[in-house]
Structures are given as C-alpha cells and as structure tokens.
Amino acid sequence: MPEPTPEPTPAPRAENPFAYSPAPQSASVAALAPSYGLFIDGEFRPAADGRVFKTVAPASEEALSEVAEAGQEDVAAAVAAARAAFPAWSALPGAERAKYLFRIARLIQERSRELAVLESLDNGKPIRESRDVDLPLVAAHFFYYAGWADKLEHAGFGPRPRPLGVAGQVIPWNFPLLMLAWKVAPALACGNTVVLKPAETTPLTALRFAEICVQAGLPRGVVNILTGDGAAGAALVAHPGVDKVAFTGSTAVGREIARTVAGSRKRLTLELGGKAxxxxxxxxxxxxxxxxxxxxxxxxxxxxxxxxxxxxxxxxxxxxxxxxxxxxxxxxxxxxxxxxxxxxxxxxxxxxxxxxxxxxxxxxxxxxxxxxxxxxxxxxxxxxxxxxxxxxxxxxxxxxxxxxxxxxxxxxxxxxxxxxxxxxxxxxxxxxxxxxxxxxxxxxxxxxxxxxxxxxxxxxxxxxxxPFGGYQESGYGREGGRHGLEAYLNA
Structure with a gap:
C-alpha cells in the first residue's frame, strides 16, 4: 500500500491575527498657511505689537504654523468691532440670523474632512474621533441653535427675551472646535456678538472657522477670534465692553475669572474640571x-x-x-x-x-x-x-x-x-x-x-x-439644549 500523505505542518500562528495595517489619513487636505493673523472685524490682521507664536503638532513636536499673539490693543479692537456690529445683528429677525447659522452648519459639513484632519494635527486626538464624533456634533450644534433663533420667545425665558450684547468666550484645547460650537452657536442665535479666545496650543480650527464665517457672509464684527496665551484671555474677561463671559477650562482659572467679574454687571458661566x-x-x-x-x-x-x-x-x-x-x-x-x-x-x-x-x-x-x-x-x-x-x-x-x-x-x-x-x-x-x-x-x-x-x-x-454643566468646583450654568440659551438672554 502506498504511504499516506503526511499532514502539512501548520504555519506558525501570528502573534496577533487581527493586527491592523497602517491606514493614515493624508494631512494634505488641511492645507496650512505659514502664518495666521487675528480675525477682527471680518478680516485677518497681525497683532498690534507684531508678536507671534508657533503652534506645534503634539505627535511630532513639529511647528505647524505661526500665529499672531493678541495683546491688550487687539482685545480692545475686537471688543469694539463686536460692539459696533451688535445693534444691526441683534435687530435682525430671528429667521434671518438662522439663515447664517444654517449656512455655517452646512459649510462645516462640507469641510468636515479638512477640519477633522486639522483638529487631529493641532490637538493630537485620533482622526476617527475628530471625524466621527467632534465634527458631526459641531455641525449639529449650529443646526440646532439655528432652529431656536426665531423661537426665543417660546424658550421659557420671558415673553420678549433680549440678547446681552458682546460675549467674551474662552475655550480649552481638548475639544477646540466643539467647544467653539457650544459657545458661538447659542450666542449668535440669541442675537449677541462674539469675541472668542481659543487655547494657545490649538488655535488652527478656530481660525479656519473664521474663514467659514467669511464664506457664509456673516456680517463683519459679529464673530472675532483672538489667538494668544492666558494673558489675552484674562484681558478679554476683564474688558469693560464685554457683557457676558463664558469659560471652559480648569477650576483654578475659573476661580480667577469669577474674582475678576465679581461685582460687575457681567454674566458668567463656567464649565470646569471633573472627577467623574x-x-x-x-x-x-x-x-x-x-x-x-x-x-x-x-x-x-x-x-x-x-x-x-x-x-x-x-x-x-x-x-x-x-x-x-x-x-x-x-x-x-x-x-x-x-x-x-x-x-x-x-x-x-x-x-x-x-x-x-x-x-x-x-x-x-x-x-x-x-x-x-x-x-x-x-x-x-x-x-x-x-x-x-x-x-x-x-x-x-x-x-x-x-x-x-x-x-x-x-x-x-x-x-x-x-x-x-x-x-x-x-x-x-x-x-x-x-x-x-x-x-x-x-x-x-x-x-x-x-x-x-x-x-x-x-x-x-x-x-x-x-444641557451639560456641573455643580460645586465643576462650575455653574448650562450649555446645550434650551437651557444653553438662557446664559445669552435678558428676560
């Protein structure tokens, strides 16, 4: 009888049979300029004293771009631009303001890939989070508050709610574009104008958002964006022309902001730390x-x-x-x-x-x-x-x-x-x-x-x-939902 054919020797088992091959997203979709200015009164301009800083990619420690660093004079110019734009913006019918917000939301969707890549480059977060979580939520917030813009009298904050005026907003580096949406969308829907200070380490998506505001035809001065360090944020918070301060960040900085606005007419919301x-x-x-x-x-x-x-x-x-x-x-x-x-x-x-x-x-x-x-x-x-x-x-x-x-x-x-x-x-x-x-x-x-x-x-x-917000050292006030409108309205 012929010898039986021997069983083939099994191949060595891979250590991880489900290992993933690299699947990099090209960074080329988020074309970066060598330098960026401050966005004040509808245009980009250098800082008054010419100061700049570099924003760095956390994954490589490489400089991504050079960004203008706002000082006291720039803060004053941005607040003045927001104040000048406020009468016309707040006088627009809610349905007209909603058109701008809807337009911004659609542009965010159209440019979501570019924005997601830029967010991951500047922040260090995985692209699948930027692409699948952050950007859809950013657009959703603008869509949602666009829907409220002509229904404010039905929000439960009085029969004739009025906007506060100029909102000074300071946001952190962990969700740069999403935190921007949480603050800018309800403020604009209610008829306020905005001066926003993004985190020093993650300014790029805020500046790209400024380009979107121009693309959407938003009136000059309605949104102003100041890049810089904590000193710029402190100057914005302390500026007498600001009517409302909204801050997300550390509890320690939140305490300083509360001390700064104490005794003033400024409204304040704080979203601070947690230990859930x-x-x-x-x-x-x-x-x-x-x-x-x-x-x-x-x-x-x-x-x-x-x-x-x-x-x-x-x-x-x-x-x-x-x-x-x-x-x-x-x-x-x-x-x-x-x-x-x-x-x-x-x-x-x-x-x-x-x-x-x-x-x-x-x-x-x-x-x-x-x-x-x-x-x-x-x-x-x-x-x-x-x-x-x-x-x-x-x-x-x-x-x-x-x-x-x-x-x-x-x-x-x-x-x-x-x-x-x-x-x-x-x-x-x-x-x-x-x-x-x-x-x-x-x-x-x-x-x-x-x-x-x-x-x-x-x-x-x-x-x-x-709505989202906390108690005790996690701050006070709410962002999101109908509750998020209250911080930007006078009953």
Missing part, C-alpha cells in the same frame, strides 16, 4: 460596561472634563470586571493621530504630559498598583500609555485630583449607599455613570448623585438638545 465616577453594579453586563469604561476614560487620551476617571465596581464582580478591562486595554492602539486605526493619540502638550506623569508617579508612591498593557510608544511627540490603578483608596491623589489623561483609578463598594457616598466624595460634580440592569436603581442613584450629567448604561454621549 463610573459605577458598575454586579448585575451589569460586563462586556458592555467595559466598553463604556474604556470610552469614558481613554476617549481623547482622557483629555475630557467629564471623563470617568474613577471606576467604582461592586466588590462581588471587581475581579471579573478588572480582568475583562485589562484584556480590552491590551487591544488599544496608541500612535499616529492621523491613522484611522489609532485609539489613543498624543498628549496635547509637554506640560500636560508632565502633569499626568507626576500624578501617576504619586499613585505608585502612595501604594496603588499600576498596570499598563504592553505598549510601544513613538519616539517623538508626547505620549502616555493607557494606565490602570487598583488598590486605590479615597485618600490617594489619583482618586481626588483631576489627572486629565488616560489614567483610571479603581475603587470598590458593597452597597448602593456606599457607592453614592464614594461617588460624591469629591469637590467636583460634573458627571457620573451607572451600569445596572435595574431601572429603579438607576433612578435611585441618579437622584442622589451630585453630578450635572448622569449616564445610564453608557458614557460620554452628547447631543445638542441636552
């Missing part, structure tokens, strides 16, 4: 909860004020949840923000990386157990691997202070009452998440949690129709 609790009960679907945990803390490198940076897990399932979470974290891809397969991009600045590193080191020094998945970080740029701390107590700094990075602290609880007590043991009060199959428990918890937003069996979900 993501609470997982023993009856929660573990796989679904793990996805929500990952989205809650590692989205945008943890550069999210409402990030679920404290994970509270019921003691009976803590080991199971942490094991599943570690398995999921092993699949996260850290690297080039313009690669469509990247989950975690670059930290926005060297200063922020130093802050994250310092607090992570403090967690280890205080006895918490640190774990990160095997992760090869790029050699250039500012990077931090996704990090998990267990054996954390409420006394640890990593459980009390806002890290604003991809660092998660795990604590346990036994009863719903204990979960509420631990979740509320913070000076912040911006957001919280609850994971359970019991609707009655969700309602019971939500009623007791001191947080402006409570998510149930999800996390980090936003909609322009829904």
């Amino acid at each position: 609790a993501n609470i997982v009960f023993e009856d929660a679907p573990v796989d679904q909860a793990v996805e929500g945990i990952v989205d809650g803390i590692f989205f945008n490198q943890g550069h999210v004020c409402c990030a679920g940076s404290r994970l509270l897990v019921q003691e009976s399932v803590a080991e199971e949840v942490v094991a599943a979470l570690k398995e999921r974290m092993r699949t996260l891809r850290v690297g080039d923000p313009l690669d469509k397969n990247t989950d975690i991009g670059a930290v926005n600045s060297a200063a922020q990386l130093a802050r994250i590193s310092e607090l992570a080191a403090a967690g280890e020094a205080e006895g918490a157990e640190r774990w990160s998945p095997p992760c090869e970080l790029p050699e250039t740029g500012w990077w931090f691997a996704p990090t998990l701390f267990t054996h954390v107590s409420q006394a640890h700094r990593i459980a009390r202070e806002e890290i604003f990075g991809p660092v998660l602290s795990v604590l346990t609880f036994r009863t719903p009452e204990e979960a509420v007590a631990k979740a509320n043991n913070t000076p912040y009060g911006l957001s919280a998440g609850i994971w359970t199959e019991k609707g009655s428990r969700i309602l019971w918890m939500a009623d007791r949690l001191r947080a402006g937003v409570v998510w149930a069996n999800t996390f980090n979900k936003f909609d322009p129709t829904s």
